[in-house]
Amino acid sequence: MTKTSAITPHENDLVLTRLIDAPREKLFRAWTEPKLVAQWFAPKPWTISRVEMDVRPGGSSLIVMRSPEGEEFPNPGIFLEVVKNEKIVFTDAYTSAWVPSPKPFMTAIVTFEDEVGKTRYTARARHWNAEDKATHEKMGFHEGWGQCADQLVALAAKL
């Protein structure tokens, strides 16, 4: 286990976890290289039309999702903490350093830990209140993030 296993759960977390048969390094690449991110980060038939990432604390992230009908949804955010091959923390509370977004919704905490020769992958969506957590769950957090995790696993197998 890496040190990232020490993350304390929070009552407003929605959590997805998988034991993935791929090394941490490949999953971290899939999370941080724009060309790779574009291949798995939206649940198909949605697609990703643009990815810009400055992967460091205070660096901006912009991921634009496109619906099957062609409508685009920009997701601006900022990285708060990056530990290579171990941990990525980002939030939509800022659109760049340090420009507040209209509405802080969540902080994502993604960890990659060694476990029985595989990688324990955990993605937490941590909300500022119970209402936002409930909204996210109703929006289809488990289905959406689950499908993306499947796509991530398929991509990692090809790296």
Add this chain to the structure above:
Amino acid sequence: MTKTSAITPHENDLVLTRLIDAPREKLFRAWTEPKLVAQWFAPKPWTISRVEMDVRPGGSSLIVMRSPEGEEFPNPGIFLEVVKNEKIVFTDAYTSAWVPSPKPFMTAIVTFEDEVGKTRYTARARHWNAEDKATHEKMGFHEGWGQCADQLVALAAKL
């Protein structure tokens, strides 16, 4: 001027700025050494009863203010960016890395810049919305932060 002068104003900022006859290094110390922070961070007759600071991105900050009647008000927060002698950014949106606070209220952006042999000191309280900015202004932002700036100047002159 240092590179921190590039900060773009935001419509939800409340701003205090002073040209202070003290070097940047002394003002930065007054902002980051707990024993010094305790001497100026609350407008007298309020006092500071406790200061704990882990001055690095992701590090926690806890400043407890005490009213003249002895009531204590904890102010937990987290540092987002620290550039020695130049810039300090912190927010109350998290109480530690990365535990959301009940209500993200503001991000503070403090800069120290060389200007005509003195230091341009600027403290920005940046809010997530216009309502919180208005509330902060009515709470006495200008008077409170202004008095604290006077206390900061007096302390820096003794360092």
